[in-house]
Amino acid sequence: MKKMSPKRVHLYSLLILAAGAALGAIGALSEIKLLAILGITLLIGDIVFRIACYRCSYCGRYLDRSRGEYCPYCGKELNY
Secondary structure, three states, rough: OOOOHHHHHHHHHHHHHHHHHHHHHHHHHHHHHHHHHHHHHHHHHHHHHHHHHOOOOOOEOOOOOOOOOOOOOOOHHHOO
């Protein structure tokens, strides 16, 4: 499988996070436990997805909160 660029991973992570938060909030407010559980599951899945995929294309290290143009570890330009 081809590695995703850090920019694409960040975008997908934000979409998953928004969907999880929305489902969790709707489920909690309407007292539908299944929606609340699905929202929490998406939020946890987002954390796992981000840790697994938000990595430098060259050295493979986790970028944490880095949003710069260069990898803080190897110094190479990130493929945004």
